[in-house]
Amino acid sequence: MKEFKITSDSITLETAKDEVENRAIGARSVFEGVVRDTNDGHQVRKLEYECYEPLAIKEGNQILDEAIEMFDLIDAFCIHRVGTLEIGEIAVVVVATSGHRDEAFKGCRYIIDEVKSRVPIWKKEHYEDGETEWLKGAG
Template identity: 50%
Template sequence: MSRFLMAAAPVGLEALREELHLARAGGYCAFEGWVRETNEGREVRGLAYESYEPLALTEGQAILDEAHERFEISEAVAMHRTGSLKVGDVAVWIGVSAPHRDAAFRACRYIIDQIKARLPVWKKEHYCDGDTQWVACHHTHGLEENSGDGECHGHHHP
């Protein structure tokens, strides 16, 4: 069963979290990525995500499977939005449960870093001055150490 979702509308995060509340798990770690009001000094009024969904779903599930192999976790669930989002909306959500907290924290970080590097998702920012711009991002720096910066994902828009 796939635990990775691409969602064109807001998702009930409590329902996703409930999938992680397992008797074998002693803890839970989550990450939420939000649309922020500025980027590189420009005021942002919102953004739009586009995705090649068949590949995004396959690659997202592969990332979750890798997290299970690399870390001693009970379960992992992740969701990435598509479509129009406004400032404050949740753009990406990841939850991991594990018997011990260190594995949950490390797996959560691994998952977000891999999503940013590998998912075919593109972001178009809409600025308050009326301008729009596709934000081209490649955040592969430091993935082996599970470090990474930046807000956007994997590939340039075609």
């Protein structure tokens, strides 16, 4: 069922896919955001995510409602990790189900774009040289 979740545990794709309504669907679009080893010329060692959880959950669920309405989705789900993540770990998964692929692709894309620009979650990079930095975002 529709839900936006925050977790400090490892995210697996299979678990995320099982969270949505999968009956009577014709398409299921899944997006994984993964921790990358470089950013802006820096070698990244690990990431730290912090979240303002009560507001993140409200805003995340609002985004899912918007996507279901706009793209006629059957169901939508998003889970975002917080805490310390190593390179290659999953930071976020979005799942959107619908009758046909076009709606599923568009709904999934809308959800991840809006989550990245609206949900109060912040990323701190830890670099190989020992420096750290909170990313500044789009402003």
